[in-house]
Amino acid sequence: MKKIIFVVSFLIIISIESIVNITEWSNAFKSSTKYSELLHSKSTEFNSYNDSIVLQTQFDIVLSYYSEDIDFVAQYIRSLRHVLTLKKLNPRIIVYNKNSKVNNSVLKLLLKADIIQLLPNLGREGGTYLYHIINNYDIIANHTIFSQAGVEGITNRGLADWYLDRLDKQFNSSVGYMPLINNNMITNYDCGSHRTGHFPRMVQVWSMLEQSLCPPGGQAVAFRGQFLVSGKRIRDRPLKVYKYLYELITVNSSHWLHRDIRSIFYKSTPDNPIFGHTVERIWTILFKCFKNDLYDRCKRRECACFDES
Numbered sequence: 001m002k003k004i005i006f007v008v009s010f011l012i013i014i015s016i017e018s019i020v021n022i023t024e025w026s027n028a029f030k031s032s033t034k035y036s037e038l039l040h041s042k043s044t045e046f047n048s049y050n051d052s053i054v055l056q057t058q059f060d061i062v063l064s065y066y067s068e069d070i071d072f073v074a075q076y077i078r079s080l081r082h083v084l085t086l087k088k089l090n091p092r093i094i095v096y097n098k099n100s101k102v103n104n105s106v107l108k109l110l111l112k113a114d115i116i117q118l119l120p121n122l123g124r125e126g127g128t129y130l131y132h133i134i135n136n137y138d139i140i141a142n143h144t145i146f147s148q149a150g151v152e153g154i155t156n157r158g159l160a161d162w163y164l165d166r167l168d169k170q171f172n173s174s175v176g177y178m179p180l181i182n183n184n185m186i187t188n189y190d191c192g193s194h195r196t197g198h199f200p201r202m203v204q205v206w207s208m209l210e211q212s213l214c215p216p217g218g219q220a221v222a223f224r225g226q227f228l229v230s231g232k233r234i235r236d237r238p239l240k241v242y243k244y245l246y247e248l249i250t251v252n253s254s255h256w257l258h259r260d261i262r263s264i265f266y267k268s269t270p271d272n273p274i275f276g277h278t279v280e281r282i283w284t285i286l287f288k289c290f291k292n293d294l295y296d297r298c299k300r301r302e303c304a305c306f307d308e309s
Contacts, residue, residue, distance in 0.1 A: 124276035
């Protein structure tokens with residue numbers, strides 16, 4: 001009898017969870033489709049222009065957008081604007097739309113962005129960030145958040161506690177680089193080697209950037225391509241470095257880089273190149289925050305590398 005009661009109770013719990021999941025999915029689907037007609041309205045006029053970036057600001061938030069849920073992205077932007085430390089800096093929202101089927105003017109209006117630009121869908125989010133750096137190198141903001149629109153660290157209540165803590169409690173004007181991902185997405189690679197996979201191009205990029213062989217002992221890597229970086233730390237690397245990385249991450253489908261192997265199930269393509277996954281793992285190296293104690297420092301709520309005054 002006890003076994004029967006247990007089985008029935010278990011089935012009831014599973015049923016309730018299924019109903020909740022279906023409801024959440026249904027609500028998300030409604031949310032993601034209610035703007036579909038507007039977003040995909042044909043308008044060559046509004047999709048043929050790019051807003052200009054002509055002034056340097058204290059703080060920019062750069063988002064790479066493709067087809068993420070509008071309500072979700074808008075909530076993310078609102079949450080960032082309301083962070084007290086950022087609010088004082090009047091952050092500028094820059095959205096790079098990589099979906100030519102999405103109407104730029106409608107997207108800008110719905111997200112309440114300050115600037116929107118249309119880019120070809122090449123090179124994953126890394127291509128977007130490199131494009132922004134290259135084209136604004138001399139007027140890059142004092143600090144910039146680079147993030148995918150499908151963000152890590154947003155909840156129904158706003159920013160996750162760890163994300164809010166980084167921006168509100170740990171960020172200050174001397175921060176050079178700060179990963180904006182959960183601690184469990186920070187790890188150490190050993191010159192491109194990791195238990196989750198091997199990225200041999202990381203060794204070559206290290207040698208190019210540091211002008212030395214990659215040393216043993218591990219280099220900190222923060223996944224997801226979501227971070228905050230200072231203009232000073234960006235300009236610590238010459239412009240030609242960013243141009244070269246951008247050239248590699250946006251190569252056409254016949255380029256030999258697409259023949260790199262990640263797994264038998266993965267095919268490298270211009271919109272999702274395997275080198276893009278390498279770039280995702282080298283931001284810490286590019287911005288000189290690669291010491292292998294980064295994970296421990298983030299656990300201690302000291303999750304940043306700082307610029308020298």
